Amino acid sequence: MTSRTSVRKKLAASMAAAIFGITVFSTAFLGCGNICHATSDELTAAAEERKTLPIQSNEIEDWPDGPEVSSEAAIVMDINTNTVLYAKNIHEELYPASTTKIMTCLLASEYSSLNEDVTFSYEAVHSLPSGASNIGMDQGQVITMEEALYGILVGSANEVANAVAEHVSGSIDEFVDLMNEKAKELGCENTHFANTNGLHDDDHYTSVYDLALISAEFFSSELLCRISSTARYHFVAKSTQPDDFYIANTHAIITGEYPYSGVVGGKTGYTNEARRTLVTCAENNGMKLVCIVFKNEAPTQYTDTITLLDYGFNNFQVVNVADNDETYIPDDTSFFHSSSDIFGDSSEILEFDEDDYVIIPITSQLSDADSTISYDVTEADGDRAVAVVTYTYNGEYVGKATIRAVTGEGETTTYSSGSSSDNTEVTDNQFSTNNVIYINVRYIAMIMIAVAASVSLGAMIYSFLIHNHLIQSKADRKRMRKRKKEAKKFKLDIHNYK
16 A cells, blocks of 8 residues: 555655756756856857866876866866866865765765664754755654665755764754864865755855865775765665655766766766756776866766766876886895795885875876975874875876885784794784894895805815915925025035035
8 A cells, every 4th residue: 555655755756857857958948046047048158168268287287188178167086196187177166066965975974884773853854945856755764874875875865964964963063064074184175065965055165176085085985986876776665764766866977878987986966056066986097086077067067077087097097106116215125025034024124005106197107207205104194104205297296105114013924934834923013113124034144155155165275276286385385495495505515515
């Protein structure tokens, strides 16, 4: 039997679809916000004018020229290095619309577990303006945090974002404070959040660069990548939420309407004032790029995104630092390194983190980049970090690499006497990398053996020469001189006798 709530939700879904269609129509033909009464021609003209805005990354010497796009602001950034490949007005403060929910879900994943229950309050459901995106949750209903994340990222549900905020922080206002604190922690300088969902507020803004920093953290989570890349999600009826229904993602690259290889996830956004906003992450050629476009018109937010992602993947390359930089670590480390010494595997004292890399144009190599080394390391640099090398390409940051002491405090080393049954583990908790030098004993032993062999060989050669009278010892030379003296004296005596 169909419940009254279910009928209401179906009606709400139908109305939402109708509103979405009207919104698309109005976007194309009527416009909104500052261009509320614009015609189709005026919208097209505005988009063409935005194409002429300067692209800051094109001003970098020997940097690949980036394409013109109709977005007010756009960025392509590698999220593993935070290298900006494409920059157009990346620090301009603009309205993010529902891409705000990337921060909401990032915090929800950090401060809760998936099986926690999220209960919908009156305020969470009824504080939304008419026509705001929702999935029809009612006051008092309960879903899991996992379902809530799907509701926010796939269905862009504003009431679910509010309920999650209340669950995490106790109130929406306190959660918004947490959003702003997190933004500062991530290095955002042109961001201020006023709500959990991106509904328009003059005091709710960010930049594509700041949102890229937030997105880098977001897309580092496998969970959030999986949820945000879901095209369709099924809510199953249960006692605390009695309706069975599906929600569909409106991100046309994720749904395959605009197919793209390697898509990791993303989020759409739209308000009258913000226009179309879009966040998309894709992974190819060893790079994990996030592309963000603000203030665009449908459907060019998708075509611009694809153009920008292609630009990033086709014009830049990943260069592993450990394999290519010989400036800071000596080539000849055999004295300090061996994989088969008599005390097990003693590694190099210093080495680059093997996973660190830089992003540079495909026409360049690492030697074309400049580098600076800093010994001012922090806990954020990880265990046994002794220095950080920062790389720039014609003044543009392209990545960094950490130099680590391989064997250090707390690391367990296995010593072997030849058979696995004789292995003994020793934990160097009492040592630190500042006062311990690790020496390859096998290498030392080999040197000592070589020296001993040289001495022995020299003694044998000397003995051979002595035995065969090829050289004379000191005693022999003394006896010879004595004999010569005696012979000389004998001749003198004979002469005197004659």
